[in-house]
Amino acid sequence: GIQVEQSPPDLILQEGANSTLRCNFSDSVNNLQWFHQNPWGQLINLFYIPSGTKQNGRLSATTVATERYSLLYISSSQTTDSGVYFCAVRIGFQKLVFGTGTRLLVSP
Amino acid sequence: ETGVTQTPRHLVMGMTNKKSLKCEQHLGHNAMYWYKQSAKKPLELMFVYSLEERVENNSVPSRFSPECPNSSHLFLHLHTLQPEDSALYLCASSPDAPGQVYEQYFGPGTRLTVT
Numbered sequence: 001g002i003q004v005e006q007s008p009p010d011l012i013l014q015e016g017a018n019s020t021l022r023c024n025f026s027d028s029v030n031n032l033q034w035f036h037q038n039p040w041g042q043l044i045n046l047f048y049i050p051s052g053t054k055q056n057g058r059l060s061a062t063t064v065a066t067e068r069y070s071l072l073y074i075s076s077s078q079t080t081d082s083g084v085y086f087c088a089v090r091i092g093f094q095k096l097v098f099g100t101g102t103r104l105l106v107s108p
Numbered sequence: 109e110t111g112v113t114q115t116p117r118h119l120v121m122g123m124t125n126k127k128s129l130k131c132e133q134h135l136g137h138n139a140m141y142w143y144k145q146s147a148k149k150p151l152e153l154m155f156v157y158s159l160e161e162r163v164e165n166n167s168v169p170s171r172f173s174p175e176c177p178n179s180s181h182l183f184l185h186l187h188t189l190q191p192e193d194s195a196l197y198l199c200a201s202s203p204d205a206p207g208q209v210y211e212q213y214f215g216p217g218t219r220l221t222v223t
Binding site for chain 2: 004030031033035040041042043045048086088090094095096097098099100101
């Protein structure tokens, strides 16, 4: 089956720093979503981005489907950005396959 | 209520108990999903329902029994669970029609502990 790998697995930042999270996938996909899982377990939608670039405030994402990767940029990080970031790719009928996640800790 | 809601948020049950998890979506979607998130493992898809018909069952043990009475509600009935079934159970919904964006939205989850 498809493999979805995220890097780095863990990331510690000082508040105000910028970071780039990467998602690699091993096969063609129909779409890609980025999520932020907060400490209480809630998965929050960040981007629906099968291709191209999108921006939402301090966050932006780029997917290059032909090269099978997506990047999530976080600028001017805040402590509330802490949590786990997942990418998930859709294959077949409505099936999302989640990546391994990047655990982010932003310290004040 | 907006979005996707789940009840209860926390559940502790013995191995001989029977309990049910409930999910409700207020987004007008017609596909609903159950996922399981265990410690140190990626989210795993358990069941998919589209227009109240089950379309995917990812080799889930029969002690987990889903029910989708209408496009807004999804249940997961639990019986004779094992301690390794302790996990966060997440419900999601999405549109499911040609031309729509198949973006999934998740509920807050039910944290289940089996003793």
